[in-house]
Amino acid sequence: MSESPYTQLARLTAAIEQRAEAGNWEDSAALTQELLGLLQAGHLPPATAADRPALEAAQKSIAAITERAEPLRDDIARLLKAFG
Secondary structure, three states, X not given: OOOOHHHHHHXXXXXXXXXXXXXXXXXXXXXXXXHHHHHXXXXXXXXXXXXXHHHHHHHHHHHHHHHHHHHHHHHXXXXXXXXX
């Protein structure tokens, strides 16, 4: 049986989180492209109660990714400002 779309969502966000924590932004970006493909292709059917654990896991990973990415965003903004 293939992986459900919501399990894929949780798996991809966890993998992105893991790579972001390691500072591996290139691999994170590649996985983000895969995640975007899942989201944009309409592969996510209406969620059911069985999807709740995967959705909660994805939400947790997204929060961690955001927290990790904010300092990177700020560093990039400072670099851009320095270059005018």
